[in-house]
Amino acid sequence: MLQVYIKEMLELTRDKKTLIFTILLPTLIMPVILGGFFTLSLKIAKKANEEVLDFAIIGSQNYAQVESELLREPEGDEDPLNFNLITLEPGADVDELINTNKIRFALVIPDGASQAMENGETLEIDFKYNDSATTSGLMFKRVNDALEDLKTIELVKRYAKLGLTEEQGEALGKPLKLVQKSTANERESFGEKFGAFLPYILILVGLSGAMYPAIDLGVGEKDRGTLETLLLTPVSRFSLVLAKFLVIFTTSFLAIFLSLLSFAIMTLMFGPYFSSMMGPESSANATSVLQALTNISVVDILLMFSMLVPIAAIFASLLLSVSIYARTFKEAQNYMSPIMFLVFLPLILALLPGVKLDWVWASVPITNVALAIKEIFKGTIDMGMLAVIFLSTTIIAGVLLALCNWWFQREQVLFRN
Structure with missing residues (x-):
């Protein structure tokens, strides 16, 4: 054998x-x-995060802080945001520009946006993009993360109007918080x-x-x-x-x-x-x-x-x-x-x-x-x-x-x- x-x-x-x-x-x-x-x-993924994204803002004058936040210069060791604002011609078809990849996304800020923020209302900004693109989800995350500081600033303003500190304001919006504590190593x-x-x-x-x-x-x-x-x-x-x-x-x-x-x-x-x-x-x-x-x-x-x-x-x-x-x-x-x-x-x-x-x-x-x-x-x-x-x-x-x-x-x- x-x-x-x-x-x-x-x-x-x-x-x-x-x-x-x-x-x-x-x-x-x-x-x-x-x-x-x-x-x-x-x-x-790294290339998608570092890609310079051409974008447009419709109604920028309604709330100029959004444009300023996306185009701000990085501070210290902060990575650049890599957003490039494209000025649209009057009557330009935004959907066509996005679908032909002339711009990657567009933000539509409604009329009365500044007043809504002053009144403590929720401002809804339309994020227009082509979700058939392979990196569309990552693109939305990049924009959303870039606006986090602006969201924090507006929240602090609202807390101040109510006479609350930032910690008290956060506690006001989250009276109950479930903290995960896993016993597994x-x-x-x-x-x-x-x-x-x-x-x-x-x-x-x-x-x-x-x-x-x-x-x-x-x-x-x-x-x-x-x-x-x-x-x-x-x-x-x-x-x-x-x-x-x-x-x-x-x-x-x-x-x-x-x-x-x-x-x-x-x-x-x-x-x-x-x-x-x-x-x-x-x-x-x-x-x-x-x-x-x-x-x-x-x-x-x-x-x-x-x-x-x-x-x-x-x-x-x-x-x-x-x-x-x-x-x-x-x-x-x-x-x-x-x-x-x-x-x-x-x-x-x-x-x-x-x-x-x-x-x-x-x-x-x-x-x-x-x-x-x-x-x-x-x-x-x-x-x-x-x-x-x-x-x-x-x-x-x-x-x-x-x-x-x-x-x-x-x-x-x-x-x-």
């Missing part, structure tokens, strides 16, 4: 497709793609928000790492005409199945290990770089995330791997069974789509809000492992439940391996063509 295992592993190392999907994809390509996507997103908070995505990625990587070797070791033997020769060797069929199973299990688990290792390295090496590219608030959040990740111990990582061992075994047994049953390489590939759907569904369940690890969800295959890894990531795993999940998943993998062995014993399955 060992010789068959070594032979199959050597053949796989000569297959470029297998090397790409089991080593290159999880180790380099996926982290590079995700890192590049994250970097590009940050650059696009940074690791638990981060794990609850993003911990479900880690098993989602790792399990799918394990599936892709097992898929192509399984096709090659099953139906690939039929296509190459080497299955008959292999069956004539003085090796029991169970040993042949076990050797092929171990090869697929190795490639699946290797893909998971390399993927997790590469993500860890990228996080440690490039995490501070991504943090420096963000704004002050986002950078602080990114720093807290990095600190939360440093609290994950070696034991936690080993527990995550222990959960993924039976998952890799399930994939190896199931995919090898399908590959043995298929007549041709193309037929085996057709069977992979429903299998991927069956894996996607429980993973999506683990991502749904309100789905937490309990004894009900612990009985759902794949979902239970995804939820368990999330709890390990948070540092709140119940070791008793973890042992039950590991045992139940291992039993499922053993049953599927027995089914694969029974499948391989039947001549009508091996030689369906």
Whole structure:
């Protein structure tokens, strides 16, 4: 059996497709793609924040403070607002100018705006823009944030008229304020928000790492005409199945290990770089995330791997069974789509809000492992439940391996063509 295992592993190392999907994809390509996507997103957001926005004001004379506030010079280390006022010609079609990108937005200040502010009324200023633009939401936020100081000034004036200090005025508008005080630490908070995505990625990587070797070791033997020769060797069929199973299990688990290792390295090496590219608030959040990740111990990582061992075994047994049953390489590939759907569904369940690890969800295959890894990531795993999940998943993998062995014993399955 060992010789068959070594032979199959050597053949796989000569297959470029297998090397790409089991080593290159999880180790380099996926982290590079995700890192590049994250970097590009940050650059696009930064460019949108620094873009000079051409705008127009209709009825500026009704409340000139708005124009003054948007065009004011930055003070100290304050970033420039980057607004450029465009003077409109009489009778200009504002909607057409916005839709043709001649101006990015327009503010319409109604008549009597100054009087309304003096009377303590709410002044409604129309913000006209094209919401089909990709950065339209960010553009509104930039304008709204730029007018925050003006809002504060007007509020202080109103408080003074009532004989109130700024603090008393704020208390007048907010007689009751609910303050959030979470008892969760940074690791638990981060794990609850993003911990479900880690098993989602790792399990799918394990599936892709097992898929192509399984096709090659099953139906690939039929296509190459080497299955008959292999069956004539003085090796029991169970040993042949076990050797092929171990090869697929190795490639699946290797893909998971390399993927997790590469993500860890990228996080440690490039995490501070991504943090420096963000704004002050986002950078602080990114720093807290990095600190939360440093609290994950070696034991936690080993527990995550222990959960993924039976998952890799399930994939190896199931995919090898399908590959043995298929007549041709193309037929085996057709069977992979429903299998991927069956894996996607429980993973999506683990991502749904309100789905937490309990004894009900612990009985759902794949979902239970995804939820368990999330709890390990948070540092709140119940070791008793973890042992039950590991045992139940291992039993499922053993049953599927027995089914694969029974499948391989039947001549009508091996030689369906």
